[in-house]
Amino acid sequence: MTTTHTAQPDDALVAALRAAVGADGVLTDTEVTASYSRDMMPLAPSATPVAVVLPSSTEQVRAVVRACAAAGVPIVPRGAGSGLSGAANAVAGCVVLVTTRMNQIIEVDADNRLAVVEPGVVNLDLRAAVEKRGLFYPPDPSSYDWCTIGGNLSTNAGGLCCVKYGVTTDSVLGLEVVLADGELLRTGRRTVKGVAGYDLTKLFIGSEGTLGVITRATLALRPLPQAPATLVAAFDSTAAAGAAVATIVREGVVPSLMEIMDQTSISAVEQHLNTELGAEPGCAALLICQSDSGGDAGRRELAVIEQVCRDSGANLVHATDDLAEGRMLLAARRSVLTALEVYGAWLTDDVCVPRTRIAELISGCERISRECGLRIAVVGHAGDGNMHPTIVYDPTSEREFARARTAFGDILALGLRLGGTITGEHGVGKIKQEWLAREIGPVGLRVHRGIKAALDPDNLFNPGSMFSMS
Numbered sequence: 523m524t525t526t527h528t529a530q531p532d533d534a535l536v537a538a539l540r541a542a543v544g545a546d547g548v549l550t551d552t553e554v555t556a557s558y559s560r561d562m563m564p565l566a567p568s569a570t571p572v573a574v575v576l577p578s579s580t581e582q583v584r585a586v587v588r589a590c591a592a593a594g595v596p597i598v599p600r601g602a603g604s605g606l607s608g609a610a611n612a613v614a615g616c617v618v619l620v621t622t623r624m625n626q627i628i629e630v631d632a633d634n635r636l637a638v639v640e641p642g643v644v645n646l647d648l649r650a651a652v653e654k655r656g657l658f659y660p661p662d663p664s665s666y667d668w669c670t671i672g673g674n675l676s677t678n679a680g681g682l683c684c685v686k687y688g689v690t691t692d693s694v695l696g697l698e699v700v701l702a703d704g705e706l707l708r709t710g711r712r713t714v715k716g717v718a719g720y721d722l723t724k725l726f727i728g729s730e731g732t733l734g735v736i737t738r739a740t741l742a743l744r745p746l747p748q749a750p751a752t753l754v755a756a757f758d759s760t761a762a763a764g765a766a767v768a769t770i771v772r773e774g775v776v777p778s779l780m781e782i783m784d785q786t787s788i789s790a791v792e793q794h795l796n797t798e799l800g801a802e803p804g805c806a807a808l809l810i811c812q813s814d815s816g817g818d819a820g821r822r823e824l825a826v827i828e829q830v831c832r833d834s835g836a837n838l839v840h841a842t843d844d845l846a847e848g849r850m851l852l853a854a855r856r857s858v859l860t861a862l863e864v865y866g867a868w869l870t871d872d873v874c875v876p877r878t879r880i881a882e883l884i885s886g887c888e889r890i891s892r893e894c895g896l897r898i899a900v901v902g903h904a905g906d907g908n909m910h911p912t913i914v915y916d917p918t919s920e921r922e923f924a925r926a927r928t929a930f931g932d933i934l935a936l937g938l939r940l941g942g943t944i945t946g947e948h949g950v951g952k953i954k955q956e957w958l959a960r961e962i963g964p965v966g967l968r969v970h971r972g973i974k975a976a977l978d979p980d981n982l983f984n985p986g987s988m989f990s991m992s
């Protein structure tokens with residue numbers, strides 16, 4: 523089923539939106555609305571929205587949804603716009619609904635280890651608030667100092683913690699969602715266990731704004747982990763680093779973080795930070811691991827990892843429980859994208875492969891880099907196989923951009939060939955629709971369309987994102 527949407531908001535729609543959220547919550551100046559038209563993914567198509575609305579409450583979101591539904595105008599929900607798949611990009615004639623004014627941490631219940639939050643809360647603000655109560659909210663996308671919980675929920679965001687603590691969905695107990703007819707759906711529970719009905723909470727997590735607007739979330743918290751001890755190991759081949767990852771997994775050790783950087787990432791960061799990461803010249807890959815188990819348990823974990831790295835051929839292994847040094851090593855890992863900006867614009871991929879195939883992914887990316895003649899740095903979450911091969915190109919050159927686009931697709935194809943998935947955490951959005959269809963097949967696509975049609979029959983929310991309805 524397709525729906526035709528109007529290109530311009532009529533006066534009646536603008537009036538209804540102003541009635542819903544107040545005049546200062548409706549932006550229509552195209553110079554302003556243009557800044558809400560796209561996220562951080564350069565490949566994805568976008569359009570200028572006809573209006574941007576900034577509701578402050580669930581009731582305001584409901585009124586906006588009803589106004590847009592009545593006018594037949596699509597809605598693209600948006601948090602901070604830090605996404606890397608174009609999922610929050612405006613579509614022609616749409617209203618962009620921005621949640622940043624809904625930024626209240628409503629409750630932190632230490633006895634039941636949960637928090638109730640609005641969607642516009644910034645990830646790091648939540649982490650800091652619960653830390654004061656001795657609690658821990660694990661999901662930690664690298665963008666955590668500006669991305670929102672609503673965006674994290676809607677993309678099922680991951681981060682550096684996933685090897686031990688899972689992705690966003692593993693920390694969610696329940697949601698409040700405004701549906702396409704303006705009704706309010708409450709999913710999930712506040713209890714640790716609960717199996718009543720379909721798991722609608724998980725259905726909305728990762729739905730990329732295509733099924734409704736999340737207006738509240740009940741999140742599971744954990745006790746604050748111990749201060750992390752850190753280990754860094756340098757390898758002169760990616761195959762050796764890949765073998766170390768697989769052996770660490772097989773040994774049954776669960777580090778709280780296990781990241782890999784290839785040679786291109788290492789040299790970019792060393793240049794950017796004007797420092798040496800402890801890697802010897804010719805180092806092909808660096809593994810950074812942490813244990814947050816503390817005390818003897820933490821020391822035992824790092825000792826096993828150290829032994830595995832040495833047995834796998836690491837030519838340098840360094841372990842430290844010095845917090846500042848550990849933070850410095852992690853800062854280096856987190857600064858890869860910024861470091862690459864010296865060479866040009868970046869386009870980051872997000873394939874996830876079985877952990878035993880990481881080395882093949884890296885060597886495959888080296889081949890693709892040679893073929894397209896562009897620098898490709900591979901950095902990623904080795905502990906869960908989620909790799910971010912990042913293509914660097916000259917943004918002023920259409921030919922380089924075209925080659926970068928081809929390389930982006932080649933990396934996705936490589937990930938699938940290695941038994942992986944096209945996205946480990948960034949989502950499908952407006953760049954990987956065909957790849958989603960390829961990965962899930964016709965039956966999977968039919969079920970996706972059926973769910974969308976049941977919840978959003980007029981294709982109101984983020985139409986065309988993730989998959990088309992025809």
Ligand SMILES: Cc1cc2nc3c(=O)[nH]c(=O)nc-3n(C[C@H](O)[C@H](O)[C@H](O)COP(=O)(O)OP(=O)(O)OC[C@H]3O[C@@H](n4cnc5c(N)ncnc54)[C@H](O)[C@@H]3O)c2cc1C
Pocket residue numbers: 561562598599600601602603604605606609610621641662663664665668669670671672673674675676677678679680681682729730731732734735736737859947948984
């Ligand atoms: C430098 C950098 C590093 C990054 N590192 C990571 C990383 O380590 N791990 C990771 O997973 N991602 C990472 N990202 C990607 C991005 O930060 C995440 O996808 C994040 O979850 C997006 O949050 P946001 O608030 O910016 O959402 P947006 O980009 O605004 O929106 C993302 C999606 O969520 C939908 N949405 C937002 N709010 C709602 C809501 N309330 N209800 C319904 N739908 C909604 C939007 O429609 C869109 O589909 C990184 C991005 C950058 C730029």
